[in-house]
Amino acid sequence: xxxxxxxxMSRRRAIQASFAAAAILMAPxxxxxxxxxxxxxxxKLFGDKKPTEGKIRIDAPQIAENGLVVPITVDVESxxxxxxxxxxxxxxxxxxxxxxxxxxKFTPASGKATATTRMxxxxxxxxxxxxxxxxxxxxxxxxxxxxxxxxxxG
Amino acid sequence: xxxxxxxxxRLPANAKKDEIIxxxxxxxxxxxxxxxxDGAGNVIPRKIINKVTAAxxxxxxxxxxxxxxxxxxxxxxxxxxxxESGEFTFTWKDDDGSEYVAKNKLSVA
Numbered sequence: 721x722x723x724x725x726x727x728x729m730s731r732r733r734a735i736q737a738s739f740a741a742a743a744i745l746m747a748p749x750x751x752x753x754x755x756x757x758x759x760x761x762x763x764k765l766f767g768d769k770k771p772t773e774g775k776i777r778i779d780a781p782q783i784a785e786n787g788l789v790v791p792i793t794v795d796v797e798s799x800x801x802x803x804x805x806x807x808x809x810x811x812x813x814x815x816x817x818x819x820x821x822x823x824x825k826f827t828p829a830s831g832k833a834t835a836t837t838r839m840x841x842x843x844x845x846x847x848x849x850x851x852x853x854x855x856x857x858x859x860x861x862x863x864x865x866x867x868x869x870x871x872x873x874g
Numbered sequence: 875x876x877x878x879x880x881x882x883x884r885l886p887a888n889a890k891k892d893e894i895i896x897x898x899x900x901x902x903x904x905x906x907x908x909x910x911x912d913g914a915g916n917v918i919p920r921k922i923i924n925k926v927t928a929a930x931x932x933x934x935x936x937x938x939x940x941x942x943x944x945x946x947x948x949x950x951x952x953x954x955x956x957x958e959s960g961e962f963t964f965t966w967k968d969d970d971g972s973e974y975v976a977k978n979k980l981s982v983a
Contacts, residue, residue: 820941829935831894831955
């Protein structure tokens with residue numbers, strides 16, 4: 721170590737480096753979703769089309785005590801007529817083992833582009849929703865849910 | 875596999891024309907995620923319901939694709955715009971190929 725310091729690596733740098741190495745070693749063992757994985761999924765679904773923010777309201781708890789059962793309601797603003805309706809709505813969680821949560825397909829007969837379900841969240845993370853309208857435009861919204869006890873049972 | 879999954883559906887029996895009604899569904903199912911391990915350290919194979927469809931008089935109006943992140947005994951609520959009297963058919967599709975079906979009548983005044 722002493723020779724390393726004289727090589728220009730300060731004691732502080734050495735300590736920082738050892739912390740960084742420890743952080744890598746302590747990273748979760750399971751394969752993990754990440755914001756990048758969510759973007760990958762979106763690319764698979766929609767190609768290079770970029771969604772715009774807005775038109776979606778996410779109703780989920782800010783703090784979920786039990787990650788096994790987290791209620792979520794997603795509501796997309798739309799008249800739901802034959803000419804203008806929400807075709808599909810996709811939910812992703814960027815900190816779960818797999819990014820996909822659910823995908824909903826609506827029709828004008830749905831009346832409202834609203835769906836409620838219950839999901840599992842492994843840890844505190846962002847929920848990302850993307851809606852595809854009948855004219856092909858995309859909208860997105862996200863919400864952070866803090867999870868006290870993770871819900872992956874592992 | 876414990877018991878046979880039992881679907882439960884709650885919706886109004888009557889509606890006015892063009893009224894938007896809420897449909898709440900629940901089905902008993904363990905939704906085994908494929909992420910867990912048993913006592914011996916072997917991965918418990920995935921077994922979830924991966925699709926729910928809701929149809930009225932044979933015409934599908936809502937579909938949900940579920941991933942392993944959906945909780946056990948999954949709940950799903952959605953809406954329907956009433957147009958005529960008829961019958962709903964709700965279908966849950968399991969990973970193992972089985973289908974669970976519930977039917978409900980709606981009369982529109």
